[in-house]
Amino acid sequence: MPQLDGDRNRRLTIGELSSRSGVAASALHFYERNGLLISERTDGNQRRYRRDALRRVAFIRVSQRVGIPLKDIRSALDSLPEGRTPTKKDWARLSQRWRDELDARIRQLEHLRGDLDGCIGCGCLSLTSCSLQNPADVLGREGTGPRRWLSTGAGATE
Structure with missing residues (x-):
């Protein structure tokens, strides 16, 4: 109209x-x-x-x-x-502020994708070496024994 x-x-x-x-x-x-x-x-x-x-x-x-x-x-x-x-100028100014944050997210996602590909390749899901389930073997440094509960149903906690 x-x-x-x-x-x-x-x-x-x-x-x-x-x-x-x-x-x-x-x-x-x-x-x-x-x-x-x-x-x-x-x-x-x-x-x-x-x-x-x-x-x-x-x-x-x-x-x-x-x-x-x-x-x-x-x-x-x-x-x-x-x-x-x-305006277009406003968008350019604001989007420039967000560019670094978006670039960091892209790097993080690319890293995650690489980890996922590696995990799919071995299929291990090892709690001692899997970079997705236990990055840098954080759980291993906490000592021996169970450190995490896997969800098996209602009420399960981690």
């Missing part, structure tokens, strides 16, 4: 924001409860969102898709001037 100049200050209902962003109303409520979105309330206590909420929702979804935790997304959104949509 085309936007008329007089509509620029019109607030979006939660249904409109959900429909236009492709995000369920329940997710929008969740974002609001967690400080990622702000709504205004009508006299009838209905939520209304400024138009910049569309860009903010898109920003949240893309950030989540690349694995950024919600607390970091909130911090990023809090760093933006109020009443302004995130």
Whole structure:
């Protein structure tokens, strides 16, 4: 639907924001409860969102898709001037802050994948040498005897 100049200050209902962003109303409520979105309330206590909420929702979804935790997304959104949509320049600045964290996660996952491949190759799942079950033989340094309970049903603990 085309936007008329007089509509620029019109607030979006939660249904409109959900429909236009492709995000369920329940997710929008969740974002609001967690400080990622702000709504205004009508006299009838209905939520209304400024138009910049569309860009903010898109920003949240893309950030989540690349694995950024919600607390970091909130911090990023809090760093933006109020009443302004995130711009391409904002995204570049914020994504640069997250790059090191993502690179570290990638290295960690690659290491885990290498350990998993090795484990699949030998099939041992040895508690003394398996880098997945007992990295660096931590349990062996704690002494002899059982150190961990394997889950065998309800109530089992580790």
